Amino acid sequence: MRKLNIGMIVLVLCMVATVPKDAMAEEDALPVMQAVNFDAKDTEGNAVSIQDYAGKNVLLLFFTTWCEVCQQELPELSDHYESLQSDGIEVLAVNMATSERKETDIEAFADELNMPVVIDHDGRIAKSYGVQGIPTTYAIDEQQEIIKPFYGPLNKEEVLQAFAGQDE
Numbered sequence: 001m002r003k004l005n006i007g008m009i010v011l012v013l014c015m016v017a018t019v020p021k022d023a024m025a026e027e028d029a030l031p032v033m034q035a036v037n038f039d040a041k042d043t044e045g046n047a048v049s050i051q052d053y054a055g056k057n058v059l060l061l062f063f064t065t066w067c068e069v070c071q072q073e074l075p076e077l078s079d080h081y082e083s084l085q086s087d088g089i090e091v092l093a094v095n096m097a098t099s100e101r102k103e104t105d106i107e108a109f110a111d112e113l114n115m116p117v118v119i120d121h122d123g124r125i126a127k128s129y130g131v132q133g134i135p136t137t138y139a140i141d142e143q144q145e146i147i148k149p150f151y152g153p154l155n156k157e158e159v160l161q162a163f164a165g166q167d168e
Contacts, residue, residue: 035144036128040118043110048118053090057163058140061093062131065109066101070135073153078113080156091115098123
C-alpha cells in the first residue's frame with residue numbers, strides 16, 4: 001500500500017511537471033460568467049433588478065449584519081460611494097436575510113449606509129451567485145459579465161483596480 005501511495009505522488013508530480021508554464025501562470029483565465037438577473041426590493045420598498053444597472057460597472061456585495069468583516073467593510077465602501085460613482089462604478093449591497101440572526105437588524109444597519117441595499121428574503125439571489133461565505137463581492141462590467149470575484153474584505157483601491165481598463 002505504501003508503494004502505491006508513493007507511486008501516486010510521483011505520478012501527480014510528473015503530471016504537474018508536464019503542464020505548460022503558461023497554463024499555470026494564467027491566474028486571470030477565469031471563464032466569463034454573466035451576472036444573474038434578479039428582482040428584489042430595497043430597504044425603501046423599491047423594486048431593484050441587476051438589469052437596472054445594464055451598461056454600468058457594478059460592485060455587488062453580499063453581506064449580513066452580524067458579520068464582523070461586513071461591519072467594517074460596508075461603512076468604508078459606503079463612505080466612498082459617491083467617489084466610486086464618479087469613477088463610473090455603481091455599488092449595490094445585498095443583505096442575505098435568511099442568514100440573519102434577527103431580520104429587524106437589517107434596516108438599522110442599512111440606514112447607516114449611503115448605498116442602496118437589497119434584501120434577499122428567500123436566499124435566491126445569493127444562491128444564484130453561488131455565495132458560500134460572507135462577505136462575497138462581484139465586480140460586474142458594463143456587459144453584465146462578472147470580471148472579478150472577491151471573497152473576504154476589500155477596499156476602494158481593490159475595487160478601482162478590478163475595474164481598471166474597463167473604459168478603454
